[in-house]
Amino acid sequence: MVNRRDVLKLTAATGLAGALAGCSAQEPTGTPEPPTRTPLPPAEDIAPTVGIRTHQRYGAILVGPNGMSLYMFTPDEGTESVCYGGCAEAWPPLLVESPQHVVRGAGVRATLGTTTRTDGTIQVTANGMPLYYWFRDERPGDVDGQEVGNVWFLLNGAGQPIMPTVSTRDIEGLGPTLVDPHGMTLYMFVPDEPHESTCYGGCAEAWPPLLVDASQRHAVTAGRNVTAELDATQRTDGTWQVTANGMPLYYWFRDESRGDATGQGVNDAWFVLDPDGTVDRSAPPATEETENE
Known part of the structure; x- marks a missing residue:
């Protein structure tokens, strides 16, 4: 006659063995593959945020990633831009997604940084001066914004405004x-x-x-x-x-x-x-x- 206590022990042992077998079947076999990572482009393939272009008259000047001339605005207050509305339409600011996206080009000796505009966008600065394009410059090498209103000036490679004596x-x-x-x-x-x-x-x-x-x-x-x-x-x-x-x-x-x-x-x-x-x-x-x- 089979003892009821022995039947319970046998049932429990059988269930435990099945559970262990199930766990063993779910364990991965072999070496797991590492997660796929998108490689970063080589440094030389990243367009600099601010670069250098040599101009026949003004020498080395600061330019944006598209090669277009950059300007500073003398009424700006330190790193704070005062150019908005119609001013910003004529003089679009040089923007980046974040401060970490600012890349210095070869030959640029200016200290690059950023400032947050009132609309939350991030504008690039050189030696603390917000940088802008001029809407009438049509191609790299154009410098038609130089001296406009006696308040807009190009910058040299060191980030100094190029102001004429007269x-x-x-x-x-x-x-x-x-x-x-x-x-x-x-x-x-x-x-x-x-x-x-x-x-x-x-x-x-x-x-x-x-x-x-x-x-x-x-x-x-x-x-x-x-x-x-x-x-x-x-x-x-x-x-x-x-x-x-x-x-x-x-x-x-x-x-x-x-x-x-x-x-x-x-x-x-x-x-x-x-x-x-x-x-x-x-x-x-x-x-x-x-x-x-």
């Missing part, structure tokens, strides 16, 4: 006129001798000379529309003043903004100059004060 600006009532790189009007002084200033003391306080460092006296640069012959002459205090066709150049202390030309005709001795360095003796442009007289 540029031009269309001033109401006077037309194209010589200005400094920031658009402030420049003047000549009739009593001056060629390459020699006679304006010192109180005169120089009211009419500050346009100066360059001694190291730059042989590298005075002309803006794209300037045809006057530029040079520098040494003043009695040892500083170097910029000249146009031999005439020392000055500011007027009462000009406050780009486009101001309130020094025109003062004492019949101070006059602006055309892009070719010709003295413009036109009547001074009308101001609110003269209009109310």
